[in-house]
Amino acid sequence: MTDLTLTVERTINASQQDVFNAWLNPDMLRKFMMPAPGMSVPAASSDPKVGGRFDLVMQAGDDQIPHAGTYKEIDPHERIVFTWESPFSVDDSMVTLIFAPKDGRTHVTLTHVRFADEQARDNHQGGWTGILEALGMQFS
Known part of the structure; x- marks a missing residue:
């Protein structure tokens, strides 16, 4: 296990509040949490509070891949931090979003x-x- 890091940035044509809220709304998560073309998200849930969890299923063909996490920080409209749990992640994998x-x-x-x-x-x-x-396309 290593401490490798990645950063991805994008400017989205929507208000800070709308983009922030999209990350906490299960209906929106189903629309954009698709890492590759042809994928879908048949299920998503979210309890958007510190200590709350989200669960979603990414589907590629017949394969369903569960993903989940626990919200560690929610600073309205500015920052969200959550754990990232999937078959491809390691313990203590974390994602930070800055808006x-x-x-x-x-x-x-x-x-x-x-x-x-x-x-x-x-x-x-x-x-x-x-x-x-995909998130940006939701606001175009």
């Missing part, structure tokens, strides 16, 4: 820490990039 206003839009910085190896980090880099692209 900042930028020219009437919202700049999102996603940082994910702790991966088993560089290949896992690189795979997640592509996945998070796809997720932020």
Whole structure:
């Protein structure tokens, strides 16, 4: 296990409040938590409070991949920190989202820490990039 880190950034054409809230809303999570084209999210739930959990299922073809986490920090409209639990993650894997206003839009910085190896980090880099692209499409 290593302390590899990745950061993905994207500016989204929506208010800081709307982009922040999308990450806590299960209906929105089903629309954008797709790391690759052709995937879907048939199930998502969220208890958006510190100590609350989220659960979602990403589906690729016939494969259903469970993902979950516990909210560690929720600073309204500015920051969300959660654990990341999946068949491909390691213990103490964490994701931090920072939301900042930028020219009437919202700049999102996603940082994910702790991966088993560089290949896992690189795979997640592509996945998070796809997720932020799908999120942006929800507001275009």
